[in-house]
Amino acid sequence: MVTRLKQQYGTGIREASTYLGQAYMVVDFSVIPELLQVLRDQEEFDYCVDVTALHYPQREKQFDVIWILYSFAKNERIRVKTMIADGEALPSSTPVWPTANWLEREVYDMFGIRFDGHPDLKRILLPEGWKGHPLRKDYGITQQDQEWVQINLGIESGQ
């Protein structure tokens, strides 16, 4: 499968390997919408297990966005990973897997990564109007949106 995809996308697929028996692919973010579509339609990865992200603040392209996909037909899992810079937006994978809807909202909420074409991109776990994205590495563990807490909860501090 990897050789087939590599022929099609060439350098778009930077790395395809396994770690501890789990297959993963690191791809260029320009091939993302198309590649995910191909993975679903031609390679039968019909179940999107998870969409999540990682933050590396010291890197130029700060974020890793990861899709974990599963194929019922092949009983195989694969991770697709791409890197984007802060402020860049990825195309949404909701048209490919409707389940990505809430998962992408969570990534947006926690990391501030935007997904273009998402039907309703807004915060999901934190309240609307909260400032900051808590799973970024530069967000402290006891940090909070003081202003929001004072206005909405009527207390000095939530800590």
Added chain:
Amino acid sequence: MTDSAKYISHLELGERDETFLDSNELIINMGPQHPATHGVLRVILKLDGEKVLGTECVIGYLHRGVEKIAEHRTYTMFNPYVDRMDYVAAVSNGLGYCEAVEKLLNVEAPPRANYIRVILAELNRLASHMLWLGTHALDIGAMTPLFYTFRDREEILKIFEKYCGARLTTHAFRIGGCQYETYEGFERDVEKFLAFVPPKIDEYEELLTGNRIWLERTRGVGVISGKDCVALGVTGPVLRASGVKWDIRKAKPYAAYSDFDFEIPTGQNGDTYDRYLVRMREMRQSLRIIEQAVGKIPEGPIMARIPKVLKPPVGEIYHSIEAPKGELGYFVVSDGSTQPYRVRVRPPSFVNLQALDMMVRGALVADVVAVIGTLDIVLGEVDR
């Protein structure tokens, strides 16, 4: 209608006034404080009389930032936190986390530990399904099953308490195996439970399976097809009740599950009644697994040889298990230090709850309660 709107509606709450005079549309809040939402879940319902036109879930009321906490604790210190996600199936949570970190460390729990893990995890599945049955039946109006299931669940919690001292947030397993050897008489207690519980399950079924009110309230309610389940990432009993025969215990066996003989119950209609039947049959299958396991727990150590300070090599791993609610996955990233760089939890309740909108659209308000119950969500896990 666009494709995504087919699965999840997005209510435009601001536009109501324009159509106010010539329509019967009504927007009401269900929750966050509502007995039938199983926690603090708020569902905004758009209604036309009794009919549901669309819904929107507002979640996050129980958000504790578990994933953030993980980045500030060592691998071992984070272990008890996972119990607080799906607090009615804490053993499963711990099992998934321990196995994920073990994979990252490239160690395997010894066979004896794996057998103990399977027994406790299956007991926990029973406890979770019993709690689900009691509360789900109560939501629909049948009060008796609640008392029956809580009475019988108590027996499981007693075994947990004797094993590790805790009833709910058990922290039963450690990375590398189990902390505790089974107590004196563990096998006897489990065997006694195995003899005790099947007549009780018969009793629940007697109350509900052929009950006309139960049938009217559950048959054809909240129907979802297998294809839509897959598209929405729905897993666990909900997926199986829609006819997809998929269980991680079979598809990607973990712990000692490949040693045991059991079936994957499935349904055909994907309605609330089928989901009820699937879970009832799953309880009997769990008993079968425990029965096979308890008779032949191998001798040997219960802990693998692991260092005191855990420093997994740089890398990442995704490991998932079949929790009572569906696929519970852990994506753990190590940067070589003592603390995880990131722990991502793939919670089954969160993903399954997404299907609520599709399942209740076009149904009656009363069915919303039935469908929330049948999805078997735990808000601690939805919000983490």
